[in-house]
Amino acid sequence: MIAFLIRRLGQALVVMLIISLLSFSIQDNLGDPLRELVGQSVSEAERQALRDTMGLNDPFAVQYWRFLKKALRGDLGDSYFFKKPALEVILEKLPATLELVFGATLIILFLSFPIGVYCAINPRSWFTKVMMGLSIVGISIPVFLTAIMLIYLFSIQLGWLPSFGRGATTMIWGYETGLLTVDGLRHLILPSIALSSIMLPLFIRLIRSEMMEVLEQDYIRFAWAKGLNRHRIWFLHALKNTLLPVITVGGVQIGTMIAYTILTETVFQWPGMGFLFLEAVNRVDTPLIIAYLIVVGLIFVVTNTLVDLIYGAVNPTVKLAGRQA
Amino acid sequence: MSRYWTLFMGSAFLYRFLRDKVVIVSFSMLLLLVVISFSAPLIAPFDPYDPTQIDIMDSDVPPVWQADGDARFILGTDAQGRDMWSTMLYGTRISVTIGLFAVLLQSILGIALGLAAGYFGGRLDSFLMRLADIQLSFSTLMVAIVVLAIFQASFGTELYNDLAIFMLIMVIGIAEWPQYARTVRASVLAEKKKEYVDAVRVIGLSRRRIMFRHILPNTLSPILVISTVQVANAIMSEAALSFLGLGMPVNQPSLGSLINSGFEYILSGSWWITTFPALLLIMLVLVINLLGDWMRDVLNPKLYKD
Numbered sequence: 032m033i034a035f036l037i038r039r040l041g042q043a044l045v046v047m048l049i050i051s052l053l054s055f056s057i058q059d060n061l062g063d064p065l066r067e068l069v070g071q072s073v074s075e076a077e078r079q080a081l082r083d084t085m086g087l088n089d090p091f092a093v094q095y096w097r098f099l100k101k102a103l104r105g106d107l108g109d110s111y112f113f114k115k116p117a118l119e120v121i122l123e124k125l126p127a128t129l130e131l132v133f134g135a136t137l138i139i140l141f142l143s144f145p146i147g148v149y150c151a152i153n154p155r156s157w158f159t160k161v162m163m164g165l166s167i168v169g170i171s172i173p174v175f176l177t178a179i180m181l182i183y184l185f186s187i188q189l190g191w192l193p194s195f196g197r198g199a200t201t202m203i204w205g206y207e208t209g210l211l212t213v214d215g216l217r218h219l220i221l222p223s224i225a226l227s228s229i230m231l232p233l234f235i236r237l238i239r240s241e242m243m244e245v246l247e248q249d250y251i252r253f254a255w256a257k258g259l260n261r262h263r264i265w266f267l268h269a270l271k272n273t274l275l276p277v278i279t280v281g282g283v284q285i286g287t288m289i290a291y292t293i294l295t296e297t298v299f300q301w302p303g304m305g306f307l308f309l310e311a312v313n314r315v316d317t318p319l320i321i322a323y324l325i326v327v328g329l330i331f332v333v334t335n336t337l338v339d340l341i342y343g344a345v346n347p348t349v350k351l352a353g354r355q356a
Numbered sequence: 357m358s359r360y361w362t363l364f365m366g367s368a369f370l371y372r373f374l375r376d377k378v379v380i381v382s383f384s385m386l387l388l389l390v391v392i393s394f395s396a397p398l399i400a401p402f403d404p405y406d407p408t409q410i411d412i413m414d415s416d417v418p419p420v421w422q423a424d425g426d427a428r429f430i431l432g433t434d435a436q437g438r439d440m441w442s443t444m445l446y447g448t449r450i451s452v453t454i455g456l457f458a459v460l461l462q463s464i465l466g467i468a469l470g471l472a473a474g475y476f477g478g479r480l481d482s483f484l485m486r487l488a489d490i491q492l493s494f495s496t497l498m499v500a501i502v503v504l505a506i507f508q509a510s511f512g513t514e515l516y517n518d519l520a521i522f523m524l525i526m527v528i529g530i531a532e533w534p535q536y537a538r539t540v541r542a543s544v545l546a547e548k549k550k551e552y553v554d555a556v557r558v559i560g561l562s563r564r565r566i567m568f569r570h571i572l573p574n575t576l577s578p579i580l581v582i583s584t585v586q587v588a589n590a591i592m593s594e595a596a597l598s599f600l601g602l603g604m605p606v607n608q609p610s611l612g613s614l615i616n617s618g619f620e621y622i623l624s625g626s627w628w629i630t631t632f633p634a635l636l637l638i639m640l641v642l643v644i645n646l647l648g649d650w651m652r653d654v655l656n657p658k659l660y661k662d
Contacts, residue, residue, distance in 0.1 A: 042486070046490055057506055167642070167645055167646060167649060168638075168642060170645060171588070171592075171638055171641040171642035171645050172638050172641075173592050173595050173596055173599075173612075173637070173641075174596070175595075175596060175599045175615070176615065176634050176637070176638065179615075179619060179622065179630060179634070182622075183622060183627070187622075187623065282493070283492055283493055283495075285493075286492075286493050286494050286495035286498055287495040287497065287498070289495075289498060290495045290497035290498035290501060291497070293501060293600065294596055294599065294600065297599075297600060298619075308505075309505075309600065309601075312505040312506075312508065312509055315509045320505070320506070320509070324502065327498070331493055331494060335493045
């Protein structure tokens with residue numbers, strides 16, 4: 032287990048290094064930091080002198096090393112637009128995005144398992160047929176369209192729910208949260224549904240097909256033959272083994288989910304990281320773009336490593352490094 | 357040729373196709389959409405790329421059946437005065453083109469790498485599969501958004517707009533190679549153990565010949581199955597990117613950029629600019645997904661049992 036852990040951590044580190052290298056080369060090629068600092072009137076000689084003192088004429092490797100040292104201390108440069116450290120700007124917006132992801136995950140978990148398991152147990156019922164039909168329609172509707180339809184129906188036509196922003200928020204431990212006020216929660220409903228809309232059918236279908244496969248296996252037949260209670264067979268014996276592939280796919284989907292927050296946040300003008308990122312791109316705010324890439328990269332790497340470790344812990348048949356025969 | 361024709365006419369594939377109404381309907385829908393979109397220059401009443409045919413005075417005209425409708429514009433016009441129906445036809449053509457070419461690129465890359473990983477095994481295999489894992493965990497959309505955003509920021513919007521279609525194909529094509537590589541690798545591993553591979557090896561055929569002429573043809577059915585779904589995914593990714601303003605520009609809109617341009621007007625009541633392209637996009641993706649689902653059921657030997 033320890034060897035497995037170390038190997039996974041090493042891999043995570045390599046990925047983070049690659050991300051930082053990519054980010055750095057973006058910084059190197061995108062825009063001229065000098066132009067952001069000085070005006071037109073500065074002469075070429077002065078510019079060169081400034082370049083030398085800022086270290087912009089150093090070799091790539093030297094500059095990259097300097098960037099890496101600063102990045103490890105959490106210094107990713109100041110945002111051109113906000114005139115504040117880029118990392119600080121990103122981290123201010125992080126809770127909004129996390130709340131959105133949290134809301135969507137809750138919806139996915141609480142709907143996909145009951146529906147998926149039901150559809151696997153009763154493959155011929157009318158509810159299953161309706162759900163399978165709906166799920167393929169759901170997979171075919173892009174997230175941003177679901178979001179627009181939700182706004183059109185619930186905000187414009189019915190006027191039940193707000194269509195943009197986070198609403199009233201409260202400060203807790205230095206972070207803004209919308210989870211504690213009714214207004215904030217009302218604002219969270221539509222974006223969460225929109226974000227979960229493409230993942231939900233995917234998970235329903237996945238859980239259904241995995242569960243159906245498990246139900247065909249010999250140990251389940253044996254459990255039936257033994258005369259176990261059917262609820263025990265379904266929810267204990269079968270569901271347990273359905274979980275494994277769901278965990279793996281869930282880990283892969285986290286990346287997709289973060290990507291979709293960009294779309295959802297754009298439609299709902301949700302003040303999160305994704306919305307900020309697109310604004311930064313439009314303003315060519317390089318430090319902010321880099322800070323976003325590094326923060327999101329870190330989220331990916333950490334969640335994927337965690338998922339792998341959980342998988343290794345849950346599945347005893349997984350081949351752990353160093354224990355191979 | 358006629359031998360293949362009789363083979364096809366007697367196949368279980370065709371038999372099951374003709375027995376399934378949903379599939380016949382979706383296949384005809386897809387065929388119809390592709391044919392009308394690619395013959396857009398012939399059947400569209402207006403040319404949305406020709407500025408002389410666009411009159412700003414015609415902007416925001418609702419569909420014919422509404423009170424202010426204009427008989428020239430069946431589905432109304434958008435905010436720039438372009439006929440919705442014509443623009444949608446041209447837009448579908450762009451979306452389908454990007455989808456097809458991106459999948460072509462994905463499959464070439466993915467099949468080559470998957471074949472190599474599965475056949476040679478060892479270090480190459482574990483390296484390629486690790487790479488695939490990492491790339492998959494970052495999701496295509498994320499990679500595409502980041503890459504396109506950076507290109508747009510460094511090229512400037514002007515140049516970017518000219519290159520948009522090419523960039524979209526490249527990015528969606530390259531980012532999705534792991535899907536193919538994994539599928540091909542898995543079937544290559546299964547095929548490699550079979551006796552016919554041992555037999556051709558004993559005959560002394562070259563590695564390349566064994567790989568491409570003997571193993572590859574036997575991995576075609578899973579490739580076919582994922583190709584359908586991948587086209588649908590590529591079209592969806594393109595729409596999402598265009599919706600974010602990172603894809604096709606306004607003067608050469610795909611379905612996604614049309615939806616984006618209409619989104620600004622939906623609050624002021626011009627629902628048709630968003631709704632019609634959206635319905636077309638959903639229909640296009642849905643029929644491809646239905647076909648893919650059906651193909652998986654038919655071609656997956658695992659399901660033959662029940």
